[in-house]
Amino acid sequence: MxxxxxxxxxxxxxxxGRFNPNSIFSLFNKTKTTGGERLLQEMFKTPLTNPEDINQRSSVIQFFQQAGLTFPLDGPIFDAAGNHMALGTSRNRISGLVNLMLKKASATVLRDDKFQRMVDGLSATVEVLNKLRDFWEKLGQQIDSSPYNNTWKLFGPIFSDARLASLIRGNEVAGWPLVKLARYDHLMRHVLRKEIELLFDEVCRLDVYIAVAQVSHAKGFxxxxxxxxxxxxxxxxxxxxxxxxxxxxxxxxxxxxxxxxxxxxxxxxxxxxxxxxxxxxxxxxxxxxxxxxxxxxxxxxxxxxxxxxxxxxxxxxxxxxxxxxxxxxxxxxxxxxxxxxxxxxxxxxxxxxxxxxxxxxxxxxxxxxxxxxxxxxxxxxxxxxxxxxxxxxxxxxxxxxxxxxxxxxxxxxxxxxxxxxxxxxxxxxxxxxxxxxxxxxx
The missing domain is CATH 3.40.50.300 (P-loop containing nucleotide triphosphate hydrolases)
Structure with missing residues (x-):
């Protein structure tokens, strides 16, 4: 019910009232991402009626307030990564490579921007995953016996996946050869698509939790x-x-x-x-x-x-x-x-x-x-x-x-x-x- x-x-x-600066929603809407703002709106529309669920959410937000962590991502970069993940992808790496080659040729001959948009989207996704990996490692130092522990453990395997291990911090995706671009694009948007989409959903929740926790701290709630x-x-x-x-x-x-x-x-x-x-x-x-x-x-x-x-x-x-x-x-x-x-x-x-x-x-x-x-x-x-x-x-x-x-x-x-x-x-x-x-x- x-x-x-x-x-x-x-x-x-x-x-x-998203556009009302004096609304209670606006008071808490310090989210950084579009998905976080949408999730906050949904939470305002659907308060909970089970005391266990209420206390669980409350304890998670309180944990992030006590931890004093800040949201690790730039909102536009995360939104760009999310948009990239939402695009369709080839079923295998070879067809993905051929598709990339065609996009690059089109960009050279017709000045089409599809290839550049794909590179920018992949670059944003790599940046998001690297920053999230750093955040997850830092979070792991404070997570023992916390109400967020089970969620943290759930997404840990993504960051330790050997197939992502060679994503080197600071490496510019724009300089990658087409074969490497196709390999990682296929890996993230096809092979690991479900896992990364679940991770990105959790990032939106993190955005809400941290924003609400920061408001609570600032206001003495x-x-x-x-x-x-x-x-x-x-x-x-x-x-x-x-x-x-x-x-x-x-x-x-x-x-x-x-x-x-x-x-x-x-x-x-x-x-x-x-x-x-x-x-x-x-x-x-x-x-x-x-x-x-x-x-x-x-x-x-x-x-x-x-x-x-x-x-x-x-x-x-x-x-x-x-x-x-x-x-x-x-x-x-x-x-x-x-x-x-x-x-x-x-x-x-x-x-x-x-x-x-x-x-x-x-x-x-x-x-x-x-x-x-x-x-x-x-x-x-x-x-x-x-x-x-x-x-x-x-x-x-x-x-x-x-x-x-x-x-x-x-x-x-x-x-x-x-x-x-x-x-x-x-x-x-x-x-x-x-x-x-x-x-x-x-």
Whole structure:
């Protein structure tokens, strides 16, 4: 079963987006090769749901972070080698030699570039194999008992293959005679084609692992521990948003007996940022990637749904409120179907009047709290809902992000406190901005 996260959730948490420099994908996309970038995109599309697979990937990335290794290849050279390997080849060395002779004759007579492109591709492949051999030898000095040991052993025989042993470092392929060109081209693109293609696939994984490890080191991220879904918990002593350089870290925890956190606080107090940080940590942890937290333990889930920025739909004639209702309905159907989900709702029913928003938020939150296999993070400005929940509903945690007044100016700590907010500074902010004075008649 694949991990569930729909487009609304991916957009809310700003997870995807190759061309968005502020996306979480872009944060980790420090890959050097085209194949590495494609693999990273695929990992972002398909988070894992098996705790053993998650912990294995996480441990491999952590190993490369601790090893401090850099990616050994130049991206364009590796891409050129990959393109060369993707070309067709002759079944035997003699026909390959004849084909090369024809290409060289064509290059001389017709100024055709096919021969030169073949030489350049073979040269790139030889350079890649030599650099990888050096890297594999260096890696072997640190690999004992590491989670990457079995993979390292798998590809070792390629570099010790006697048929490749005469590839001399620094030898210019352009100076080789046609017979040698044909021999090695046939060897790599036909005889050892499967082995080299598997090796090149692993190079793309290495590109991702090393890039992610370097980001983790630079940002001070940590590695989450995945537990079976039956454990049904999430905890972090210091969680923060990965895109903020000076983000304030906060503790968060969920378990079966306290599976819903009801969050209050004023505008600009940091509620949305905290909720997004939580959602991003859940998603990245299911990928086996490092998270912006001091520590994190989590039970695997079937997926995550959020409702942070629900747009109206003019084409379908949907108001903002009705779009919110449909979003809540869809998530409710998924929750009621028995899935183990993480659900994030930022200000339920903010598109309607206060009375209906109060009634709807209270009823939906009470209903959610009964589904103890899921965990919910719900925020609202309607603090009276929290008071009613506190009196009527078990399993609900209450926390708020406070406002501290500096004279008549509100300031924010961005640190969670237990309880329900009593802050009501909306009118004060309006007054501080002098809106009413601007509208006074002259």
């Amino acid at each position: 694949s991990f569930i996260a729909d487009k609304q959730t991916l957009d809310d948490l700003n997870l995807a 940590s590695y989450a521990e995945a537990l079976p879904k039956e454990k049904n918990e999430y905890r972090s002593s210091a969680l923060r948003h990965p895109m903020l350089e000076k983000a304030v870290a906060n503790p968060l925890s969920f378990k079966e007996s306290s599976n819903l956190l009801f969050l209050t606080g004023a505008n600009m107090a940091g509620k949305s940022t905290l909720m997004k940080a939580f959602g991003i940590s859940v998603y990245l942890a299911h990928m086996g990637f490092p998270v912006a937290a001091e520590d994190m333990v989590f039970s695997v889930k079937d997926g995550i749904y959020s409702s942070v920025n629900v747009p109206d739909n003019i084409e379908l004639g949907l108001s903002h409120f009705y779009a919110e209702v449909l979003r809540v309905k869809h998530v409710a159907q998924e929750v009621a179907s028995g899935k183990n989900l993480v659900v994030i709702f930022d200000e339920l029913f903010k598109g309607t009047n206060v009375k209906d928003a109060y009634d709807g938020t209270l009823a939906v939150t009470q209903a959610f709290a009964r589904y103890t296999r899921c965990c919910f993070l719900v925020s609202t400005h309607i603090v009276e809902v929290g008071e009613a929940l506190s009196a009527q509903t078990a399993g609900v945690q209450f926390a708020y992000l406070p406002t501290v007044m500096a004279g008549s100016k509100p300031t924010y700590t961005y640190r969670l406190e237990q309880g329900i907010s009593s802050d009501r500074q909306g009118m004060l902010i309006i007054q501080n901005e002098g809106i009413l004075e601007l509208l006074e008649e002259k």
